[in-house]
Amino acid sequence: MNYGKYKFEQSKKEKEAKKKQKVLEIKEVRVTPNIEEHDFEFKSKNARKFLTDGNKVKITVKFRGREVNNVKAGEVVLNKFIEKLEDIATVEKQPKLEGRNMFTILAKKA
Numbered sequence: 697m698n699y700g701k702y703k704f705e706q707s708k709k710e711k712e713a714k715k716k717q718k719v720l721e722i723k724e725v726r727v728t729p730n731i732e733e734h735d736f737e738f739k740s741k742n743a744r745k746f747l748t749d750g751n752k753v754k755i756t757v758k759f760r761g762r763e764v765n766n767v768k769a770g771e772v773v774l775n776k777f778i779e780k781l782e783d784i785a786t787v788e789k790q791p792k793l794e795g796r797n798m799f800t801i802l803a804k805k806a
Contacts, residue, residue: 718750720750720751720752721751721752722751722752722753722754722801723743723746723751723752723753723754724753724754724755724756725739725742725743725746725753725754725755725756725777726756726758727739727755727756727757727758727773727777728757728758728759728760728763729757729759729763729766729769729770729772729773730763730769731773736773736776739777740777740780740781743755743777743781743802744781744784747781747784747785747802747803747804748784748804750804752788752801752802752803752804753781753785753801753802753803754799754800754801754802755774755777755799755800755801755802756797756798756799757770757773757774757797757798757799758796758797759796759797759798760796764796767793767798770791770793770798771791771798774791774798774799774800775791777800777802778800778802781802784804784805785802785803785804785805786802786803786804786805787800787801787802788801788802788803789801
């Protein structure tokens with residue numbers, strides 16, 4: 697068997713396998729702890745669309761200035777998002793505070 701032909705066949709198989717892979721993206725939705733109801737509905741609708749497209753969604757609550765003293769407000773917003781999207785999403789990473797940002801990651805239910 698010709699080694700060059702063998703290498704060509706291997707590379708062809710690798711390319712085919714690569715075509716069939718789906719690259720998973722993480723879409724981010726940024727909110728503040730004092731988000732208004734209409735804005736919340738708009739952002740949750742976008743997150744729902746991202747989840748139905750098969751992407752993961754990272755919901756980030758950004759604290760500005762003295763807002764970081766009231767972390768509970770950010771937790772409330774994240775839990776509200778989780779409740780709103782629980783019919784199509786599961787929590788992959790629980791809400792976590794890192795510096796001035798608190799985030800959670802949601803993935804589509806299998």
